[in-house]
Amino acid sequence: MTSEMRGVLVVDMGTQYTQLIARRVREAGTWCQIATPDDALKTARSMDLGGVILSGGPSSVYDEGAPNPDTELLNLGVPVLGICYGMQWMCQTLGGSVEATDTREYGRTGMRVDTAEGMFHGVEGESVVWMSHGDEVTGIPEGFTTHASSESCTYAAVADQARGLWGVQFHPEVTHTERGAEMLQNFLARVCELPGDWSEESIVDREVEKVRALVGETGEIVLGLSGGVDSSVAAMILDKAIGSRLHCIFVDNGLLRKGEREAVEAMFGEHMDLDLTVVDAADRFLERLSGVSDPEEKRKHIGYEFVEVFREEAKRFTNANFLGQGTLYPDVIESVAAHGGNTAVIKSHHNVGGLPEDLEMELVEPLRELFKDEVRRVGRFMGLDSTLVDRQPFPGPGLAVRCLGEITGEDLDLLREADRITTDEIEAAGCHTDLWQYFAVLLPVRSVGVMGDGRTYEKACAIRAVRSTDAMTADWAYLPQEVLQRISTRIINEVRGINRVVLDITSKPPGTIEWE
Numbered sequence: 001m002t003s004e005m006r007g008v009l010v011v012d013m014g015t016q017y018t019q020l021i022a023r024r025v026r027e028a029g030t031w032c033q034i035a036t037p038d039d040a041l042k043t044a045r046s047m048d049l050g051g052v053i054l055s056g057g058p059s060s061v062y063d064e065g066a067p068n069p070d071t072e073l074l075n076l077g078v079p080v081l082g083i084c085y086g087m088q089w090m091c092q093t094l095g096g097s098v099e100a101t102d103t104r105e106y107g108r109t110g111m112r113v114d115t116a117e118g119m120f121h122g123v124e125g126e127s128v129v130w131m132s133h134g135d136e137v138t139g140i141p142e143g144f145t146t147h148a149s150s151e152s153c154t155y156a157a158v159a160d161q162a163r164g165l166w167g168v169q170f171h172p173e174v175t176h177t178e179r180g181a182e183m184l185q186n187f188l189a190r191v192c193e194l195p196g197d198w199s200e201e202s203i204v205d206r207e208v209e210k211v212r213a214l215v216g217e218t219g220e221i222v223l224g225l226s227g228g229v230d231s232s233v234a235a236m237i238l239d240k241a242i243g244s245r246l247h248c249i250f251v252d253n254g255l256l257r258k259g260e261r262e263a264v265e266a267m268f269g270e271h272m273d274l275d276l277t278v279v280d281a282a283d284r285f286l287e288r289l290s291g292v293s294d295p296e297e298k299r300k301h302i303g304y305e306f307v308e309v310f311r312e313e314a315k316r317f318t319n320a321n322f323l324g325q326g327t328l329y330p331d332v333i334e335s336v337a338a339h340g341g342n343t344a345v346i347k348s349h350h351n352v353g354g355l356p357e358d359l360e361m362e363l364v365e366p367l368r369e370l371f372k373d374e375v376r377r378v379g380r381f382m383g384l385d386s387t388l389v390d391r392q393p394f395p396g397p398g399l400a401v402r403c404l405g406e407i408t409g410e411d412l413d414l415l416r417e418a419d420r421i422t423t424d425e426i427e428a429a430g431c432h433t434d435l436w437q438y439f440a441v442l443l444p445v446r447s448v449g450v451m452g453d454g455r456t457y458e459k460a461c462a463i464r465a466v467r468s469t470d471a472m473t474a475d476w477a478y479l480p481q482e483v484l485q486r487i488s489t490r491i492i493n494e495v496r497g498i499n500r501v502v503l504d505i506t507s508k509p510p511g512t513i514e515w516e
């Protein structure tokens with residue numbers, strides 16, 4: 001193992017903030033993995049472990065079934081930081097006491113740091129932190145001392161420095177905690193003594209090594225290449241790992257945006273010299289989707305049809321027992337429903353759920369541990385064209401989830417034209433740089449209009465533009481009126497079959513980014 005791979009284990013004790021903690025750790029240049037309380041010890045032992053972070057969570061340590069990892073986690077000889085519930089669990093486990101507070105603390109709170117040691121190096125004195133708790137530690141275990149307190153929380157931060165055990169009642173991972181990033185950075189650099197040099201190069205080297213070990217000397221990989229940033233970066237890593245034993249398949253499923261197929265053929269077939277096969281599958285996808293209007297059904301049909309195509313293609317090669325996918329870390333975490341409860345499935349993302357049990361191909365997912373921004377960094381590092389790296393995400397099921405209800409070839413053509421106009425105008429005005437996604441959606445309603453002297457009775461389309469950092473939440477984005485005006489005029493004039501354009505002003509939550 002190389003020193004760059006030394007990392008931190010983040011144990012998900014049930015909070016929404018687990019991914020945020022992981023992001024903060026990664027931003028500080030340290031690799032990390034997330035595990036459930038039940039898997040924590042096993043995962044910790046499988047890593048080159050530099051430290052453990054126990055997240056917060058909504059439970060009380062006294063609740064039946066409250067997250068309760070193996071206490072051996074505190075004896076692995078590496079520093080541990082407990083946040084909120086994590087701190088309470090750690091203190092209670094080591095002989096301290098935890099009680100419900102009379103005065104619940106929520107939101108911004110003034111806190112005073114009394115020492116300048118360990119995770120509080122350089123952040124001593126008053127600062128604002130984010131608190132959100134009902135219970136709190138009321139008695140600290142032997143060996144612990146207090147490092148910070150607030151008006152209503154005596155033990156806002158405690159530590160047993162000799163053992164490297166730290167606990168904070170507030171949330172250093174959220175931006176409302178003014179000096180939270182410095183505190184986490186201190187924990188990683190000063191307490192865990194991690195070098196903070198986890199780099200794009202080390203990510204690539206590590207993944208290449210893993211792929212080689214998995215696939216062996218003769219194995220071949222079939223990879224669905226969509227031309228999006230994820231599958232493109234995955235292709236580059238797999239290419240580096242096994243070269244000509246990688247076979248990229250681009251499926252033209254008839255659900256693509258305008259010009260997409262040609263762009264992918266030019267980029268990967270001509271410039272990058274990958275073994276690229278373009279499969280013309282529009283007819284079979286549309287046939288399979290015929291009469292299907294339920295969004296989940298549509299997604300499942302599309303997922304299965306993709307797998308069918310890959311399976312058929314794999315048969316052309318002697319040893320293609322592996323299916324490559326550009327699955328990202330948030331997809332993995334979301335689909336695992338990390339914290340015990342029955343987290344609702346909002347949408348089945350077809351590169352995670354939906355694979356048949358009799359797939360008979362092993363999955364190779366070189367981006368499985370990365371966030372989107374990290375994938376983009378790796379892409380840039382590997383020399384991927386910036387037009388591709390910074391491209392807006394496009395869902396696996398393609399235009400099917402933007403063409404509401406039952407899909408027809410004619411509707412897809414309308415949507416392709418409307419979407420091209422929408423993206424062209426937004427990009428021409430330069431307003432796309434801080435947007436996460438911007439696109440058109442074809443609605444299954446018709447309304448009356450008037451053009452020239454004639455009556456029209458045609459479909460409507462919606463314009464959707466959102467800002468987001470990770471697609472978990474999103475805000476609808478303001479677009480200048482002139483841009484909206486141009487989009488509307490052009491769509492109605494140029495796309496025969498659409499006579500009304502509306503603007504979607506719904507954030508996520510309560511909406512989702514895609515309409516289906």
Ligand code: XMP
Binds near residue numbers: 348351393471511515
């Ligand atoms: P929602 O609509 O759930 O979308 O807010 C969140 C982000 O995920 C993209 N998306 C998908 N990506 N396969 C994918 O690879 C899918 O099935 C899928 N569904 C949605 C969506 O475009 C947005 O960026």
